[in-house]
Amino acid sequence: MSPRATTPGEDFLRGIWRENPVLVQLLGLCPALAVTNTVANSLAMGLATFFVMMGSSILVSAARHWIAREVRISAYILIIATFVTIADLVLAAVVPDIHKALGAFIALIVVNCMILGRQESFASKRPVGRAILDAAGTGVGFIIALVMVGGVREVLGNGTFLGYALFGPSFEPWIVMILPPGGFFTLGVLLLLFAGWEERKNPPESRRWANPVTRTVDSVPAGAGAGGEAGAGGSGAGRGPTPGAEVGA
Amino acid sequence: MTELAGIFLSAMLVNNFTLVLFLGLCPFLGVSAKVETAVRMGGANVFVLTITSLVASFLNAYILPYAPWLRLIAFIVVIASLVQIVEAAIKKLSPALFRELGIFLPLITTNCAILGLAIFQTNRGYGAVEGLAFALGAGAGLTLALILMASLREKIELSDVPSIARSMGLVLILAGSLSLAFMGFAGLLSS
Helix, strand or coil, X not given: CCCCCCCHHHHHHHHHCCCCCCCCCCCCHHHHHHCCCCHHHHHHHHHHHHHHHHHHHHHHXXXXXXXXXXXXXXXXXXXXXXXXXXXXXXXXXXXXXXXXXHHHHCHHHHHCHHHHHHHHHHHCCCXXXXXXXXXXXXXXXXXXXXXHHHHHHHHHHHCXXXXXXXXXXXXXXXXXXXXXXXXXXXXXXXXXXXXXXXXXXXXXXXXXXXXCCCCCCCHHHHHHHHHHHHCCCCCCCCCCHHHHHHHHC | CHHHHHHHHHHHXXXXXXXXXXXCHHHHHHCCCCHHHHHHHHHXXXXXXXXXXXXXXXXXXXXXXXCHXXXXXXXXHHHXXXXXXXXXXXXXXXXXXXXXXXXXXXXXXXXXXXXXXHHHHHHCCCCHHHHHHHHHHHHHXXXXXXXXXXXXXXXXXXXXXXHHHHCHHXXXXXXXXXXXXXXXXXXXXXX
16 A cells, blocks of 8 residues: 555545455455355345454554564464454354355455455554554445345346345346356456446547557557558548558558 | 266366356466466466365364364464475475476465365365365366466457456456356266
8 A cells, every 4th residue: 555644534435436345456256256146145245254354454453563574464364264263153153044155155254365455555554543444445345346246146137136026027037147157247247337437437548449459569550650641641640540440451 | 986086077167166166266367368377377276275185184184173163264374384385395396396386376375266175175074085086176177267268368368359348347258158158067967
């Protein structure tokens, strides 16, 4: 994290949207795809992760002066594993059905890189209050992302939202959405939509053909140069997309 | 023997760790841009998974019956330290092998596929030999998924996709299609 000072509000809001762990940073994808076939499972997973995140951030931040630099990662993992064990036992005792549906993925919160990442980059350097805000923001961002994926998958795959039927009996559910491929498809489409939205907000300087990540190196300067020469008589040489595209093709 | 082959095939194809169980997605999305890297990552995964399986069998047999609540912590700590020791040993004994696999070893030690293998193996009550077949199958499945994905992405590099699809979105859609293909193996084993 950059060392520049941030306001408490920024610490909280950053994780929710602009640096959303799943949708922007692509961290913690395994649980975000594996258990999101219903909204209830997504919520339970999100809340369990929120709890672990909060507990470990508080403890890491409070103990940050006593954890030696050399063993810090192991210390963070031990702290996280302790909270995950607590969450696992509590869920098994309170909501056995959901615990069964989430299966091994409760235990796998330990290796959610999002949590370890926040400890390493934030909680270990800041006072407890800021660490709580950061953990809350990131945790809420994670819940939002999970519920978004889970919502799409449950509504399309089962025709229900949180168990309530939405479309009536004539709806034919898209079974594939609650199967594993549906998780990949849903998150993929969400990411494409966000990328499109981002591009509409900040349109790239030139159109896509002129931003040649996929073109080979030598064809692009040739095409652009030829386009520039061909259009040199006219105004704005090489500016309009069409001459370059025609010559390049 | 048939049973072991069943465990191996089930872990490799029917319940492929990456595409069906969603374990180990970080390396799957992170280092699948080139086939060569994908092969090496797969090799490192097979290696660590084998060690993990042996460690988990040992802990399950001798230590954890006395302290079941320590399961998670014991798995993580023992696997992470053992992989570090093995890494140091390889570095000393075979620098060539270390160059091939070395940089990936610390990355995948705390990967969900590794811990997932230990937990699944425990939940299903596999012994040491069955655990080994499970680990090898899971490793082969991860490697297969990585290589398939990397071959697809090398093709995409050369094709003209819309600019919004240069991010991870398209890769996830591809992963979904691969996952759909792997669903076809579901009827392969009757278990």
